[in-house]
Amino acid sequence: MSFKDLKLNRPILRAIAEKGYDNPTLVQEKTIPLALNRKDIIVSAQTGTGKTAAFALPIIQQLYDKQTASKKGKKIKALVVSPTRELALQIAENFEAYATYTELTSTVIFGGASIEPQKEALKQGVDILIATPGRLLDLHKQDDINLDYVETLVLDEADLMLDMGFIDDVKKIERLCPKTKQTLLFSATIPYKVEQLANTILTSPQRIEVAQNSSTSKNVNQLLYYVPKKDKIELCLHLLRTTIKGNIIIFRRTKYGVDKLEKTLLKNNYQVDSIHGDKSQTARQEALKRFKKKEVNILIATDVAARGIDIDNLDAVVNFDLPNIPETYVHRIGRTARAGQSGMAYSLCSADEKSYVIDIQKLINLQLDVIEDHPYPLDPKAKPIVHKSKKTGSKHKKGRKSEASKKKKKRWY
Missing domain, CATH: 3.40.50.300 (P-loop containing nucleotide triphosphate hydrolases)
Structure with a gap:
């Protein structure tokens, strides 16, 4: 027609x-x-x-x-x-x-x-x-x-x-x-x-x-990297040096995360800009303009700020943080491989995001290709890190005094 x-x-x-x-x-x-x-x-x-x-x-x-x-x-x-x-x-x-x-x-x-x-x-x-x-x-x-x-x-x-x-x-x-x-x-x-x-x-x-929400383009090559949370930035830098090329959008879940990653990439001499809800309208438009004109080749964004934005000829999407809503993954990677072109999607998954991967794979009806050969592997049995105090038991139990305090015999009573 x-x-x-x-x-x-x-x-x-x-x-x-x-x-x-x-x-x-x-x-x-x-x-x-x-x-x-x-x-x-x-x-x-x-x-x-x-x-x-x-x-x-x-x-x-x-x-x-x-x-x-x-x-x-x-x-x-x-x-x-x-x-x-x-x-x-x-x-x-x-x-x-x-x-x-x-x-x-x-x-x-x-x-x-x-x-x-x-x-x-x-x-x-x-x-x-x-x-x-x-x-x-x-x-x-x-x-x-x-x-x-x-x-x-x-x-x-x-x-x-x-x-x-x-x-x-x-x-x-x-x-x-x-x-x-x-x-x-x-x-x-x-x-x-x-x-x-x-x-x-x-x-x-x-x-x-038009098309099920779960459909991801056949032309997007979707790769998954399991990595400890603390090593995500290092792995991201490693991939930018060795693997990910061209015009790239990197998605992070929070505005703070966007700012932090942008500072790191700028320090490492990457041409980068960012958009998120706390930035002024002028700054957001400016960032988009620079990206579209190829003055910068990396744009870091939160989902809300990037929703619906048309960017042609995007080579890769990086899910620095995996989204907890599987449809969001489909939105994100749908920005590459438009109009019959091919594209790449890289997802960095820490232990606490494993359940998100399961939901995403269920929705798109596809197993993501796991890349194990990288410098920051995640121990397969790794559990999400929960920061707990090393002290055990209540501080109000008997025998809580340190040796030093026991030597000080002065008491208020």
């Missing part, structure tokens, strides 16, 4: 062709016709499957067909709500590219950046608004946003939005839009709370599921 078969108009087809896309992905093929029919839709699909175009193209087409107002009189007709700033910016870039040959305008608003330029952009009048929940509600409260004319509402990465605690905000935003709107909900996974949300805000939705 080609994009022409999806009944998209000329200006959109021209923009898609310029982006170098010939045929729609499966999620686009299934979603676009339903979206053009103004159906409510729930889409379950992984990052990297082409979700953004699946909602952006029908929105642009529908607005293009009836664009009338001059720029000044424009009202927000489509609203896309996204959990993270990076994702919102990325969606905005896509809308801009696809709408190049139309008169449609879009803008993006998010927290962690100055509010005034965003107010200014809204004042100019826009057709399509991409926003993170917090800033959207702030600006609505200040009367800078009117959602009375929204025809299509998109909730992107709904599972992440709920994980980040945005459920009440999302419900509030939905209520601020007209009852007659079309709602499109996209989520990598559909856990119970996403299901619940969908039931309350969608009207007899069509369901689209």
